[in-house]
Amino acid sequence: xxxxxxxxxxxxxxxxxxxxxxxxxxxxxxxxxxxxxxxxxxxxxxxxxxxxxxxxxxxxxxxxxxxxxxxxxxxxxxxxxxxxxxxxxxxxxxxxxxxxxxxxxxxxxxxxxxxxxxxxxxxxxxxxxxxxxxxxxxxxxxxx
Amino acid sequence: xxxxxxxxxxxxxxxxxxxxxxxxxxxxxxxxxxxxxxxxxxxxxxxxxxxxxxxxxxxxxxxxxxxxxxxxxxxxxxxxxxxxxxxxxxxxxxxxxxxxxxxxxxxxxxxxxxxxxxxxxxxxxxxxxxxxxxxxxxxxxxxxxxxxxxxxxxxxxxxxxxxxxxxxxxxxxxxxxxxxxxxxxxxxxxxxxxxxxxxxxxxxx
Numbered sequence: 001x002x003x004x005x006x007x008x009x010x011x012x013x014x015x016x017x018x019x020x021x022x023x024x025x026x027x028x029x030x031x032x033x034x035x036x037x038x039x040x041x042x043x044x045x046x047x048x049x050x051x052x053x054x055x056x057x058x059x060x061x062x063x064x065x066x067x068x069x070x071x072x073x074x075x076x077x078x079x080x081x082x083x084x085x086x087x088x089x090x091x092x093x094x095x096x097x098x099x100x101x102x103x104x105x106x107x108x109x110x111x112x113x114x115x116x117x118x119x120x121x122x123x124x125x126x127x128x129x130x131x132x133x134x135x136x137x138x139x140x141x142x143x144x
Numbered sequence: 145x146x147x148x149x150x151x152x153x154x155x156x157x158x159x160x161x162x163x164x165x166x167x168x169x170x171x172x173x174x175x176x177x178x179x180x181x182x183x184x185x186x187x188x189x190x191x192x193x194x195x196x197x198x199x200x201x202x203x204x205x206x207x208x209x210x211x212x213x214x215x216x217x218x219x220x221x222x223x224x225x226x227x228x229x230x231x232x233x234x235x236x237x238x239x240x241x242x243x244x245x246x247x248x249x250x251x252x253x254x255x256x257x258x259x260x261x262x263x264x265x266x267x268x269x270x271x272x273x274x275x276x277x278x279x280x281x282x283x284x285x286x287x288x289x290x291x292x293x294x295x296x297x298x299x300x301x302x303x304x305x306x307x308x309x310x311x312x313x314x315x316x317x318x319x320x321x322x323x324x325x326x327x328x329x330x331x332x333x334x335x336x337x338x339x340x341x342x343x344x345x346x347x348x349x
Binding site: 079 | 286
């Protein structure tokens, strides 16, 4: 019995270890944190940012898997949503950059000088797609 | 007589069709005054139809030509070792329809890909649960999270690309601009290596 429990604890720990390592690798490869530090000129605080990401992941794991419940005012959801969105937006932008599609596309089409407008197409597209998804999509997809 | 000619080639220049390429077009020259004029108007290359749109002018050849013309022994080449000459056929004009099509392509593509992403990671369920965790209200459409979230996506991307429409947030180039610069550099490197016959020596001729 005791052995079984130990085995389960070990398995859970191993899963968490792998997922955590993968998460850090993902964040690192996309370079969101360096970009933020560069924009805000806070390179010295890198250790704190690392902790923020780590603690955030742990907290997310705990909150997501347990059934804790806070009863804060529903307007705090706005802040959470906004922060969440900025983070996902940065991830998406970083992915675009990592994939290297855009420089080639813009060059082939001779559109180098209209960079900003094309970037705005992507940004607005993301926002509109997201809004559409939340506002109208659930009504269709649930069906009943 | 102790005379030195310093030549600094430019990285990339543009010339018109069938133009003669002068030394002053492709390089910065520092030479004794009486020589400067003849160096300025030294024709290093004549663009022909066979050149297509890229010509590489090798610094070594330029040195040879200068020596032949002026007889100076000491010619110093500073900076790039070759110049990429781009023959501009006609003024490349951006066509508005192409621009619009690319714009729509990017807009629609990114809109649908974000929806796919949300479905993929069950963002709807996560938002519902998050909203319930925070407020204790069960809401199948927690728009209080989702609308700020959608706006946040845009903000995050702008932050990453460092553009607020036409205004920059600070003076650093955006990652995309750096990426485009790197891409151009790689192309130039490739051209220098492959267009210059001196760089390759094959047995089969």
